[in-house]
Amino acid sequence: xxxxxxxxxxxxxxxxxxxxxxxxxxxxxxxxxxxxxxxxxxxxxxxxxxxxxxxxxxxxxxxxxxxxxxxxxxxxxxxxxxxxxxxxxxxxxxxxxxxxxxxxxxxxxxxxxxxxxxxxxxxxxxxxxxxxxxxxxxxxxxxxxxxxxxxxxxxxxxxxxxxxxxxxxxxxxxxxxxxxxxxxxxxxxxxxxxxxxxxxxxxxxxxxxxxxxxxxxxxxxxxxxxxxxxxxxxxxxxxxxxxxxxxxxxxxxxxxxxxxxxxxxxxxxxxxxxxxxxxxxxxxxxxxxxxxxxxxxxxxxxxxxxxxxxxxxxxxxxxxxxxxxxxxxxxxxxxxxxxxxxxxxxxxxxxxxxxxxxxxxxxxxxxxxxxxxxxxxxxxxxxxxxxxxxxxxxxxxxxxxxxxxxxxxxxxxxxxxxxxxxxxxxxxxxxxxxxxxxxxxxxxxxxxxxxxxxxxxxxxxxxxxxxxxxxxxxxxxxxxxxxxxxxxxxxxxxxxxxxxxxxxxxxxxxxxxxxxxxxxxxxxxxxxxxxxxxxxxxxxxx
Numbered sequence: 001x002x003x004x005x006x007x008x009x010x011x012x013x014x015x016x017x018x019x020x021x022x023x024x025x026x027x028x029x030x031x032x033x034x035x036x037x038x039x040x041x042x043x044x045x046x047x048x049x050x051x052x053x054x055x056x057x058x059x060x061x062x063x064x065x066x067x068x069x070x071x072x073x074x075x076x077x078x079x080x081x082x083x084x085x086x087x088x089x090x091x092x093x094x095x096x097x098x099x100x101x102x103x104x105x106x107x108x109x110x111x112x113x114x115x116x117x118x119x120x121x122x123x124x125x126x127x128x129x130x131x132x133x134x135x136x137x138x139x140x141x142x143x144x145x146x147x148x149x150x151x152x153x154x155x156x157x158x159x160x161x162x163x164x165x166x167x168x169x170x171x172x173x174x175x176x177x178x179x180x181x182x183x184x185x186x187x188x189x190x191x192x193x194x195x196x197x198x199x200x201x202x203x204x205x206x207x208x209x210x211x212x213x214x215x216x217x218x219x220x221x222x223x224x225x226x227x228x229x230x231x232x233x234x235x236x237x238x239x240x241x242x243x244x245x246x247x248x249x250x251x252x253x254x255x256x257x258x259x260x261x262x263x264x265x266x267x268x269x270x271x272x273x274x275x276x277x278x279x280x281x282x283x284x285x286x287x288x289x290x291x292x293x294x295x296x297x298x299x300x301x302x303x304x305x306x307x308x309x310x311x312x313x314x315x316x317x318x319x320x321x322x323x324x325x326x327x328x329x330x331x332x333x334x335x336x337x338x339x340x341x342x343x344x345x346x347x348x349x350x351x352x353x354x355x356x357x358x359x360x361x362x363x364x365x366x367x368x369x370x371x372x373x374x375x376x377x378x379x380x381x382x383x384x385x386x387x388x389x390x391x392x393x394x395x396x397x398x399x400x401x402x403x404x405x406x407x408x409x410x411x412x413x414x415x416x417x418x419x420x421x422x423x424x425x426x427x428x429x430x431x432x433x434x435x436x437x438x439x440x441x442x443x444x445x446x447x448x449x450x451x452x453x454x455x456x457x458x459x460x461x462x463x464x465x466x467x468x469x470x471x472x473x474x475x476x477x478x479x480x481x482x483x484x485x486x487x488x489x490x491x492x493x494x495x496x497x498x499x500x501x502x503x504x505x506x507x508x509x510x511x512x513x514x515x516x517x518x519x520x521x522x523x524x525x526x527x528x529x530x531x532x533x534x535x536x537x538x539x540x541x542x
Contacts, residue, residue: 015041015049017403019367021433025076028365028510029103029485032436034075035365035403036137036506037061041068044401045141047177047202054139055177055266061137063089078103100518102480102505108490137486138361138438138506140407142180142211143400147359147391147409148349149185152322155348156260157189160318166190167233168259169226171251173244173305174324175202175212179264182322183212183237188394191260192229192236194222196244198274198283203239210398215239219247223256245276245301249308252315261312261319262344263305268325270298299333306330306338313341320344356412356526359440362422363405365508366433372404374430378421383414415439416523419509423519427511434511436485437519439526440504475526476503482525483507483518 017038018024025031041061043049052060052068062068071091074084081099085092086106138144157165170186172179175197183206186193195212197203206212213236216222222240229236240247244265251258266272274283275297287294306326313319321327321343331338345353352358364371379392391408400407410418415437422435476489487505507519 014043017042017367019403021366026078027080028434029080029508030075030078032365032434032506032508033104033137033486034072036363036436037071037075039363039402040137040139042402045139059269060089067091075104100483102484102486104486105480106486106488106490108488137488138363138436138440138504139177140361140363140400140402140405141177142184142206142209143395143398143405143407144359144361145178145181146185146395146398147407149181150188150391150394151352151357151409152344152348153185153189153191153260155352156318156320159348161259164190165260167230168192169194169230169257170260171248171258172196172261172322173248173263174265175206175239176264176266180206180209180211182262182264183239184210184398186260187213187235187237190235192226192234193238194226194258195237195239196242196247197239197265198241198243198278199280200241201280203241206239209401211237212239213237215241217241219250243274243276243301245305245308248305249311252308252311255315257315258312258317261309261317262322263309263326264322264324265302265305265326266324267302267305267329270295270302270329273298273302275301276304299329302326303330303333303335306335306341309341310335310337320347352409357409358412359407360410360415360418361405361407361438362418363403363436363438364431364433365403365436366431367403368432369399369404371431371433371435372406374425375406375422375435378418378425382417382421386414388414412439412523412526415526416520419507419519419523420516423509423511423516426509427513431511435509436506437509438504438506439523473503476505478525479503479505479522483522 015038017035023031025034039045040054041049041052046054052062052065054061062071067090071084071086074091074094078084078094081097081101082094082103083097083101084094084104086104088108153165153170157163157168161168165186168191170191171194172182172186173196175183175195176199179195179197180202183193183195193212195203195206200215200217203212203215207215214225216225216238217240219240219242222238225238226236244263248261271287271291271294274280275286275294278286278297283294286297307330309319319341321341323344327338327341327343362375364375376392376396379386380389383389388408388410392406395406395408419437422431422437425431426434473489476487479487484505485508487503489503505522507515507522509515509519
């Protein structure tokens with residue numbers, strides 16, 4: 001019988017990554033994978049570490065705890081020239097490859113068309129085993145999401161409000177592992193921010209980490225604080241304990257008009273979205289006792305939320321989707337005009353992606369803050385005229401939990417420079433241990449409907465662009481061929497609902513000359529792949 005959610009959540013000893021220069025694996029490539037896997041599920045980093053859930057959804061780092069420990073036990077056994085393969089949360093045998101091959105290859109949730117009726121997260125007899133897995137071992141909590149959220153709000157401010165959100169009210173649903181970055185990202189752009197989450201514990205974590213100023217339980221109190229901040233043109237961030245599917249329609253009913261409205265609830269996973277009228281505890285009980293009823297209630301609730309967002313859009317709010325699949329879910333649940341809400345990539349980040357700007361994360365595997373400070377010190381030297389210097393000043397004030405990490409929104413050529421400099425610093429003995437570095441790419445679409453992000457190019461083909469799913473699978477193959485230390489390819493939600501394909505890779509700066517070559521080759525090809533991704537379609541001969 002498949003393991004129940006309650007059995008999965010049986011208390012485990014907290015997992016924390018090793019620190020210091022001592023190895024528990026046969027090399028730093030493997031050691032980095034082990035430390036980053038453990039760091040991702042560190043109680044300070046993960047949303048529900050007892051359930052192997054990294055962010056606010058249902059995606060797990062492994063199928064179950066036995067599978068997690070099997071992966072953990074396999075990593076120290078990997079020799080140079082060997083690769084561990086992980087398939088949908090289960091480790092496969094270690095295979096002979098070559099010294100330049102990734103130490104770990106992860107493939108998750110690549111569902112076949114026959115799986116149309118199966119949904120991730122159902123773990124009861126007679127239904128499909130869960131398919132939703134989390135593949136990105138470079139997750140460092142909301143700090144992973146902060147650069148993208150910051151850049152999105154910054155672009156929205158330029159597009160709609162003259163370059164600043166000062167004196168503007170920004171509202172967003174969801175304050176989990178990814179949505180938790182929204183409050184700080186909006187405030188850093190000058191806004192008065194209202195974040196809504198049905199789970200008070202998520203908001204408490206954001207307040208404790210300094211990402212949100214205050215938590216309240218009453219909409220009237222939240223609006224009193226925020227109206228005063230807007231009037232005085234002051235920064236403010238409020239986390240409201242409430243259900244976004246109820247609060248957002250209530251804002252429309254009251255005539256409270258946000259300047260910007262978005263959502264980052266785990267809407268792409270109905271089993272992670274808390275339905276109206278349920279506390280988190282009640283939701284967990286219903287999810288386990290009657291998953292079909294839970295799913296129906298969750299879909300009805302998120303449809304109600306999108307209707308509220310559409311109503312506020314008609315009233316004049318700038319509304320956009322923030323990559324969580326809520327539009328696809330609502331459309332499938334009967335909200336015919338759901339796709340009148342645009343997606344955040346095509347509205348605000350497409351130009352960045354065309355320039356190969358994206359998330360880059362560096363993690364000090366030593367666990368020593370001095371190593372992170374050394375990484376930060378490279379920015380003014382490498383990028384004296386870049387806005388990256390300003391970002392580092394901002395990011396330093398909000399340290400990441402777990403292993404010290406720095407996440408930035410930067411071009412691939414900048415990432416090449418920074419990575420080479422970090423590897424040189426390790427080679428000179430200026431770091432206490434190597435540094436893990438990662439980049440990621442994703443493509444999102446929903447049932448081949450408009451609103452896909454970003455739009456794929458149908459090269460030499462008359463096929464609809466949204467029907468193509470070559471990206472990011474093709475870069476993942478390229479990363480494997482050009483020196484990634486480990487990489488992952490996954491689909492983030494079940495077929496027939498929302499769909500997101502993601503690829504992520506990591507490379508370890510261990511100071512070796514050959515590693516410098518791998519880093520340059522890997523990131524240079526990452527840049528070339530991004531350029532070709534957004535190039536105009538080739539013209540057919542004749």
